[in-house]
Amino acid sequence: xxxxxxxxxxxxxxxxxxxxxxxxxxxxxxxxxxxxxxxxxxxxxxxxxxxxxxxxxxxxxxxxxxxxxxxxxxxxxxxxxxxxxxxxxxxxxxxxxxxxxxxxxxxxxxxxxxxxxxxxxxxxxxxxxxxxxxxxxxxxxxxxxxxxxxxxxxxxxxxxxxxxxxxxxxxxxxxxxxxxxxxxxxxxxxxxxxxxxxxxxxxxxxxxxxxxxxxxxxxxxxxxxxxxxxxxxxxxxxxxxxxxxxxxxxxxxxxxxxxxxxxxxxxxxxxxxxxxxxx
Amino acid sequence: xxxxxxxxxxxxxxxxxxxxxxxxxxxxxxxxxxxxxxxxxxxxxxxxxxxxxxxxxxxxxxxxxxxxxxxxxxxxxxxxxxxxxxxxxxxxxxxxxxxxxxxxxxxxxxxxxx
Amino acid sequence: xxxxxxxxxxxxxxxxxxxxxxxxxxxxxxxxxxxxxxxxxxxxxxxxxxxxxxxxxxxxxxxxxxxxxxxxxxxxxxxxxxxxxxxxxxxxxxxxxxxx
Numbered sequence: 341x342x343x344x345x346x347x348x349x350x351x352x353x354x355x356x357x358x359x360x361x362x363x364x365x366x367x368x369x370x371x372x373x374x375x376x377x378x379x380x381x382x383x384x385x386x387x388x389x390x391x392x393x394x395x396x397x398x399x400x401x402x403x404x405x406x407x408x409x410x411x412x413x414x415x416x417x418x419x420x421x422x423x424x425x426x427x428x429x430x431x432x433x434x435x436x437x438x439x440x441x442x443x444x445x446x447x448x449x450x451x452x453x454x455x456x457x458x459x460x461x462x463x464x465x466x467x468x469x470x471x472x473x474x475x476x477x478x479x480x481x482x483x484x485x486x487x488x489x490x491x492x493x494x495x496x497x498x499x500x501x502x503x504x505x506x507x508x509x510x511x512x513x514x515x516x517x518x519x520x521x522x523x524x525x526x527x528x529x530x531x532x533x534x535x536x537x538x539x540x541x542x543x544x545x546x547x548x549x550x551x552x553x554x555x556x557x558x559x560x561x562x563x564x565x566x567x568x569x570x571x572x573x574x575x576x577x578x579x580x581x582x583x584x585x586x587x588x589x590x591x592x593x594x595x596x597x598x599x600x601x602x603x604x605x606x607x608x609x610x611x612x613x614x615x616x617x618x619x
Numbered sequence: 620x621x622x623x624x625x626x627x628x629x630x631x632x633x634x635x636x637x638x639x640x641x642x643x644x645x646x647x648x649x650x651x652x653x654x655x656x657x658x659x660x661x662x663x664x665x666x667x668x669x670x671x672x673x674x675x676x677x678x679x680x681x682x683x684x685x686x687x688x689x690x691x692x693x694x695x696x697x698x699x700x701x702x703x704x705x706x707x708x709x710x711x712x713x714x715x716x717x718x719x720x721x722x723x724x725x726x727x728x729x730x731x732x733x
Numbered sequence: 734x735x736x737x738x739x740x741x742x743x744x745x746x747x748x749x750x751x752x753x754x755x756x757x758x759x760x761x762x763x764x765x766x767x768x769x770x771x772x773x774x775x776x777x778x779x780x781x782x783x784x785x786x787x788x789x790x791x792x793x794x795x796x797x798x799x800x801x802x803x804x805x806x807x808x809x810x811x812x813x814x815x816x817x818x819x820x821x822x823x824x825x826x827x828x829x830x831x832x833x
Binding site: 358360361409412413415416430431432433434436437438453473475551554580606607608609611614615617618 | 743744745746747748750752753754756757758759760761762
Binding site for chain 1: 648651652655665666667668669670671672673676
C-alpha cells in the first residue's frame with residue numbers, strides 16, 4: 341500500500357472516508373490503520389480537521405459478516421488513535437464518504453463542509469472535552485421479578501393458591517388468568533423501575549440519550565421460551581451517558597440499582613461520544 | 620415488516636401456521652375467560668373448555684419443540700406485532716407506546732409465561 | 734488515572750459498537766455523501782451472526798471475544814448484496830461493489 345501524500349488533491353472519482361472531526365491544523369499521517377488497511381491522514385480547514393482515508397466513491401457494503409466486522413472495528417480503532425493523537429474527537433457514523441463533483445475534488449468538498457460547520461464543531465469540541473460516553477443497560481430477570489411480585493401481592497398470591505388442587509381444565513384457566521394478571525403487573529413495575537432508575541442516573545451524569553430497548557438473548561431459545569432454557573432477562577432501560585472520564589458517581593448509582601432483587605446492570609465504555617454529536 | 624429469516628424459510632410454512640394458531644389460541648383463551656367470568660357456563664363446560672385449551676397449549680409447545688421452531692414462531696409474531704404497530708401508527712399518527720420515551724418498544728412476549 | 738468503574742463492568746461487544754457507528758455519530762449532508770444515512774448496511778441475519786461471539790477490549794485491541802449479551806438490532810436492517818471490484822485505480826484494493 342503506497343502512502344498518500346498528506347495534501348493530495350483527490351480526483352473527483354475518489355472519495356474521502358471520514359472517521360471523525362478534531363481540532364488542530366497542519367496535515368498529519370496516522371498510518372495504514374484504516375478500513376482494509378488504508379492509510380489514514382488528516383484534511384483540515386483553519387483549526388478544524390477531519391481524519392480520513394482516500395477511497396473509491398462508493399460505500400463499503402458486504403454480506404460477509406467478517407468483512408463488515410473488520411471495517412467497523414477499524415472505524416472505531418481509528419477513532420481511538422485520533423483521540424490519542426489529537427484529543428477530543430467528534431465521531432462520524434460508519435461509511436460517511438465525501439465525494440467530489442466535476443471540477444472540484446473531494447478534498448475541496450470536505451474543506452467546505454468543515455468551514456460550514458466550523459462554529460458548531462468548535463462548540464461541540466469544547467463541550468465534549470475530557471468527557472466520554474458510557475453505555476448503561478438495566479435488565480431484569482423476568483422469573484425472579486414475577487415471583488417477587490406474586491409474593492408481595494395478596495391478590496396474586498390468592499390467585500396462585502386458587503389454582504392448586506383443581507381439575508386440569510379449571511386449573512389451566514386459572515393459571516392463564518394468573519399469568520395474564522402477573523404480566524400486567526410486570527408491565528407496570530417495569531415502567532416504575534425505568535422511571536426511577538433513569539432519574540437516579542440522570543442526576544449524576546452530564547447528559548443522557550435514551551436508546552431503543554434490545555432483546556436479550558443469552559441462549560439459543562428466544563426469551564419467550566423460558567421453559568426451554570431461554571434467557572429470562574429483559575431490558576428495561578438502554579441509555580448512553582455523557583460523563584467526565586474518571587467520575588465515580590455513576591458507579592455508585594449503578595451499584596445501588598443492582599441491589600434490587602432480580603435487577604442487573606450492563607455497563608460499557610468509555611466510548612467516543614457517538615451519541616452526543618447530534619448526527 | 621415480517622422477518623423472514625433462515626429459520627422461517629427452512630421450516631417452510633409451519634412456523635407461520637403455528638404463529639397463527641398461537642394467536643387464535645390466545646384469542647380463544649381470552650374469550651373463554653370472559654365467558655367463565657360472566658357466569659354463562661356450567662362447571663362441566665368450564666372444565667371441558669379449560670382442558671381443551673390446556674391440550675392445545677401442550678400440542679403447540681410440543682410441535683415447536685420437536686421442530687425447533689420456538690425462535691421462528693416468535694420472530695413471525697414479533698414481525699406481525701411490528702406490522703400492526705406500523706398500521707396503527709399510520710392510522711392514528713401515534714406509536715403503540717404512549718407511555719413515554721423510556722419504555723418505548725419493550726417487547727412483551729405475548730402468551731408467554733412470566 | 735483509573736476511573737472508578739461500576740461493579741458490573743462488561744466488555745463491549747460488537748453489537749454495542751454497531752449500535753453506535755451505524756445509528757449515531759455525525760452524518761454528511763446528502764448531496765455531499767456517497768453513502769447516505771439510513772442506507773441499510775447490515776442484515777438482521779448478519780447481525781445475529783456476529784452478535785454474541787466476540788468482545789472488544791477497552792481500547793479496541795482485538796483479543797478473545799467472550800459472549801456477553803446478544804442483542805437483536807432493529808429489524809429494519811436489510812441485506813445488501815456484494816458488488817464486484819471495479820476500476821483500474823483501485824485494482825490493488827479489495828473493493829466490494831454492489832448490484833442495484
